[in-house]
Amino acid sequence: MENIAVIILAAGKGSRMKSDLAKVLHEVAGKSMVNHVIEMAYEIAAGHIHVVVGHQADRVQKEILKYHNVHFAFQKKLLGTGDAVRVALPGLDSGIEHVLVLCGDVPLIKKQTIVDLISAHQALKSELTVLAVKVNDPTGYGRIIQDNHGQLLAIREEADATDVEKHISLVNSGIFCFEKEFLHANLGRIQNNNSQEEYYLTDLVEIAVRDNAKTLVRVTQDADQVMGVNTIEQLSRINAAFHKASNELS
Helix, strand or coil: CCCEEEEEEECCCCHHHCCCCCHHHCEECCEEHHHHHHHHHHHHHCCCEEEEEECEHHHHHHHHHCCCCCEEEECCCCCCHHHHHHHHHHHCCCCCCEEEEEECCCCCCCHHHHHHHHHHHHHCCCCEEEEEEECCCCCCCCEEEECCCCCEEEEECHHHCCCCHHHCCEEEEEEEEEEHHHHHHHHHHCCCCCCCCCCCHHHHHHHHHHCCCCEEEEEECCHHHHCCCCCHHHHHHHHHHHHHHHHHHC
């Protein structure tokens, strides 16, 4: 796909993993999670893949470079997803028009899901497109807030959600497609006045709504594909889902 760059967020500590190993280096089916994500990204935008590293940056880079030739951006302080994308943006080639943001801890994501996301984003000339999924237990995920017509209004992180919002089962996968110019114009407007004192990439939704920018919610029905990993228990579920999918293909 032309004029697209991929930013993969891989800077976090993963403190809930209760491990000394950086979260994205934990393995699924014998391969680090971040390398699963990069393999898929190569099919979308080979040559334009930018990985944001921070915690254990040298170790993460070394593991990636065993298998892949990518660009790296360094997040000096772990100030949130918005800041992570901000540090990566200057490294993108001038001809890039669209930016796909992936999470380094979502190893089951499939190429076709991302192709569909990008195609919808481009066809509808959206400036911000989010991949969402409906889950039985939305605990821990950012909730997709929409109006009565399905128009995206906000993505509310759980720590900042109201009791009513916490019952919303449509959640943010953490995967986005943006117009690059929209990011350039608006990343600096994100504030860190939230419970984590971080710069949330998701706050760009409310900025877009205020500015009447075009936004889009793309829903996938496959929750396993966008399952992130924050705990060892979730890592076990990811491994089980991976092996189940492999067995179905064989």
